[in-house]
Amino acid sequence: MNDAIIEVHDFRKIYSTSVAVDGISFDVRRGEIFGLLGPNGAGKTSTLESLEGLRRADGGTLRIAGVDPGRRGRQLRALIGVQLQTSGLPDSFRVEEAMRFFCTYHGISPRDDLIERVGLGEKRRAQYHELSGGQQRRLGLALAVAHNPPVVFLDEPTSGLDVASRAMLHDLMRELQAGGTTILLATHDMAEASEMANRVAILLRGRIAAMGTPMELTATGAGLTKVSVRTDTGCLGQPGTTFPAVQQAQTRDDYYIYFSTDIGPTVAALITYITAQNDSLVDLRVERPTLEDRFLEITAKGGAG
Amino acid sequence: MNAFAYHFGFEFRVGIRNKALMLMNYLFPLGCYLMFGALMGSINPGFLQTIVPAMSVFAVLSGALLGMPDTLVNAREAGIFRSYKINGVPALNILVVPVLTSMLHALLVTAIIALTAPALFDGVAPANWAGFLLVFLVTAFALAGLGALIGVVSTSSRMTVLLSQLVFLPSMILGGLMLPSSLLTGALGKVALLLPTTYAMDAFAGLAMGQGTGSHAWQSVGILLAGGLMAFGLALFLFSWDSKNSTRRGHPALALLAWLPYVIGLLLAH
Numbered sequence: 001m002n003d004a005i006i007e008v009h010d011f012r013k014i015y016s017t018s019v020a021v022d023g024i025s026f027d028v029r030r031g032e033i034f035g036l037l038g039p040n041g042a043g044k045t046s047t048l049e050s051l052e053g054l055r056r057a058d059g060g061t062l063r064i065a066g067v068d069p070g071r072r073g074r075q076l077r078a079l080i081g082v083q084l085q086t087s088g089l090p091d092s093f094r095v096e097e098a099m100r101f102f103c104t105y106h107g108i109s110p111r112d113d114l115i116e117r118v119g120l121g122e123k124r125r126a127q128y129h130e131l132s133g134g135q136q137r138r139l140g141l142a143l144a145v146a147h148n149p150p151v152v153f154l155d156e157p158t159s160g161l162d163v164a165s166r167a168m169l170h171d172l173m174r175e176l177q178a179g180g181t182t183i184l185l186a187t188h189d190m191a192e193a194s195e196m197a198n199r200v201a202i203l204l205r206g207r208i209a210a211m212g213t214p215m216e217l218t219a220t221g222a223g224l225t226k227v228s229v230r231t232d233t234g235c236l237g238q239p240g241t242t243f244p245a246v247q248q249a250q251t252r253d254d255y256y257i258y259f260s261t262d263i264g265p266t267v268a269a270l271i272t273y274i275t276a277q278n279d280s281l282v283d284l285r286v287e288r289p290t291l292e293d294r295f296l297e298i299t300a301k302g303g304a305g
Numbered sequence: 306m307n308a309f310a311y312h313f314g315f316e317f318r319v320g321i322r323n324k325a326l327m328l329m330n331y332l333f334p335l336g337c338y339l340m341f342g343a344l345m346g347s348i349n350p351g352f353l354q355t356i357v358p359a360m361s362v363f364a365v366l367s368g369a370l371l372g373m374p375d376t377l378v379n380a381r382e383a384g385i386f387r388s389y390k391i392n393g394v395p396a397l398n399i400l401v402v403p404v405l406t407s408m409l410h411a412l413l414v415t416a417i418i419a420l421t422a423p424a425l426f427d428g429v430a431p432a433n434w435a436g437f438l439l440v441f442l443v444t445a446f447a448l449a450g451l452g453a454l455i456g457v458v459s460t461s462s463r464m465t466v467l468l469s470q471l472v473f474l475p476s477m478i479l480g481g482l483m484l485p486s487s488l489l490t491g492a493l494g495k496v497a498l499l500l501p502t503t504y505a506m507d508a509f510a511g512l513a514m515g516q517g518t519g520s521h522a523w524q525s526v527g528i529l530l531a532g533g534l535m536a537f538g539l540a541l542f543l544f545s546w547d548s549k550n551s552t553r554r555g556h557p558a559l560a561l562l563a564w565l566p567y568v569i570g571l572l573l574a575h
Contacts, residue, residue: 054387054546077393088388090380092319101315102392104308127322143392 005030005065005151005182006051012059013046013206020046022206023060028199030150033173033183035197037190037291039299042203044186045085048153051184052082064151077106081144085155088140091129095120095139098128099146106147114142119168134165141172151182158192170196190292200291202298209298214291223289223297224248224259229270230284231256235277236270243269255283312398316406320372329372330410334364338418342426345483352483354516356428357419358437358509359482362502364414365445366476368407369452370469377403377456378465386546396544400453404537407452408445415441429514437513440526444505447529450536451501451563457540458557460548472500481506498571499564504528524573531566539563 004027013021021043028034038044049055051062053069053076062068067075089098100110115121118138123131131139137157144152154173158166173183173196187193193200194214201211210217224247229236236256245262260266263286274281320326338360345352352359377400380386389399419437422428431437451472459465477483479493480502489497497503504525511522539560 052391054390074393077391080391082388082391084384084388084391086384088384090319090385092322093315097315101311104311105393107308 003029006034006184007061007063008047008051009062010060011047011050011057011062013043013050013055014058019206021050021203024201024203024206024208025060026201026208026211028182028184030182031177031180032198033177033185033196035193035200036184036186036203037188037193037200037295038203041205043206044203045155047203048155048184048186052076052080052153078147079149079151081147081149081152083137083140083144083152083154083157085159089128089136089143091127093128094125095128095131096124098139098143102143103146108147111142111146114146115139118142118172132165134161134168137161137165137169138172141169145176145181150180151184152176153184153186155186156188157185158187158189166192190290190295194291202295204299210294217294218289218291223293224261225263225266225289226285226287227258227260227263227266227270228255228283228285228287229258229274230254230282231274232280232282233277235274235279238277241273243273308394309398309402312394312402313405316402317409320368320406320410323376326368326372326376330368330407331414333371334360334367334411334414335417337363337367338422339425342422342428346426346428349484351485353426353428355481355485355506355510355514356426357422357431358440358506358514360418360422361411361415361441362444362480362482362505362509363477364418365408365411365441365448366473366502368411368414369445369448370455370473373403373407373449373452374456374459374465374469375462377453378459378462381545381547382461384547390546396546397541400457400537400540400544403456404446404449404453407449408442411445412441431509431513432515433513437509440505440508440512440522443508443526443529443533444501447501447505447533447536450533450540453540454536454543454560454563457543457545458560476500476502479503495571498574499567501529501532501567504532504567504570525570528566528570531569532563535566536563 006028009025010023011021012023024047036044036047046055050057051064051069053073056070062070064076065079067079069076095115099112099115103110115124118141120135120139123135128136141157158169161169177183185193185197197214199211199213200217202209234254237251243258244265245260246258246266247261248259250257258266271281320330341360342356386399419431423430455465455468459468475496479489479497480500481497482502486497486503486506508522508525508529510516539562542554543557543559
């Protein structure tokens with residue numbers, strides 16, 4: 001069964017002389033958080049804005065719950081909520097006015113509960129320009145979801161936020177997902193994508209360079225797994241010790257650090273060696289390549305991934 | 306409350322809450338009214354015959370041309386229109402609401418002027434209040450339409466100031482506010498006939514102040530109404546949601562068509 005709520009097929013976007021998006025295809029399933037990653041100019045914003053109905057596609061098809069965003073603007077409004085990267089609100093809007101304004105245009109009662117939920121209850125009467133960056137983002141998200149849209153677009157939602165504001169936005173995103181909302185998340189923040197997204201697509205020069213779950217993407221890369229080991233007597237420091245699948249080794253602060261292409265044989269051999277030397281293991285840490293490592297690898301290759 | 310009414314109420318409050326708009330909608334026109342009333346009354350006593358319509362037109366000019374266009378440009382550049390589009394705010398409302406609120410602000414200032422000028426400066430009050438209101442509304446619509454058009458075609462605040470001043474300054478000097486347009490001869494007289502304020506002052510004189518001929522005044526009302534409709538229609542036609550992703554339906558130079566009714570007025574006068 002096709003459970004896709006966002007369908008992008010062979011989508012193209014061209015600006016006078018340059019091709020911003022060159023025939024990309026992907027689906028986003030209902031209730032999924034889908035991350036759209038890519039360097040500046042990769043085509044993320046063009047894709048997002050075309051899905052939001054702000055730009056027209058120059059080729060291919062776009063559908064949100066079966067609706068063509070380029071043609072059915074009114075139907076689209078009920079289906080999507082958008083938190084834009086830029087403010088998108090007049091400076092003199094009070095928090096409660098902004099909520100009332102957009103709710104009346106959506107034909108619903110003002111969602112004062114959402115103002116409380118995003119922690120802006122005490123800022124109800126504050127004007128938009130009086131809010132901190134984090135508060136503005138939280139208000140933006142509250143306004144985007146006020147009419148309970150099944151699809152929410154978030155463009156760099158946590159960019160420039162402090163840790164607490166970022167955590168609060170992530171909690172809200174998880175709540176939305178738990179309620180069945182589909183989220184398309186465009187971000188530069190690899191840790192955020194890795195933590196929040198069920199699947200991600202990496203865009204490069206208008207094409208999809210890689211797509212899958214964060215785990216799948218990090219597993220398929222050529223990145224080396226980092227194994228850091230500390231023992232009681234430092235037996236690993238003896239000259240001539242080598243271990244399978246290790247490509248690089250170094251020491252730092254009593255730790256022996258190995259970069260392995262195949263973690264299983266490396267760790268097994270390390271433990272065997274330590275035991276054979278009558279030494280004892282104090283600490284062992286394994287760090288897989290991160291999404292950021294994979295992203296850098298793909299962008300360095302120029303999209304061959 | 307429906308969306309349009311809430312939008313109108315919000316925009317009206319912003320016109321008072323926003324310092325720049327407060328200045329252009331109220332402080333600047335009322336300050337100039339007090340200054341001109343005190344100075345011009347002694348320099349040119351004839352000014353007191355027209356102080357009420359002249360300062361009313363001045364209030365409309367200030368709010369519609371010096372205040373409104375820049376807020377439209379800033380809103381577009383800040384992505385506010387994009388946000389409105391996503392949330393279902395129609396382009397028509399984005400233009401109609403500022404035009405109407407600008408007219409309402411000017412109406413409040415005009416009421417203060419019309420009610421205080423006789424007592425403060427021995428100014429002449431309108432002889433026909435219904436005619437005064439009619440001419441005010443048509444004038445405010447014509448100038449607010451131009452303000453909306455300037456806001457739509459301007460690409461920056463700097464360009465907005467330039468375009469607004471291209472209408473504001475000649476209107477102040479040649480548009481019959483400070484001295485009667487009938488005193489202007491030759492080329493200056495023709496230029497004056499290209500300015501909406503000339504027709505506004507003519508219509509006020511004929512239909513509100515009892516100082517001119519009614520038939521000519523009705524022609525001026527017709528030209529102002531046509532000018533307002535042209536300007537607003539062109540603003541709607543040329544409207545774009547954002548500057549980066551222009552979906553404008555025509556070249557901004559089409560905005561010059563808003564002057565067509567005034568050109569016809571010039572031809573009819575000769």
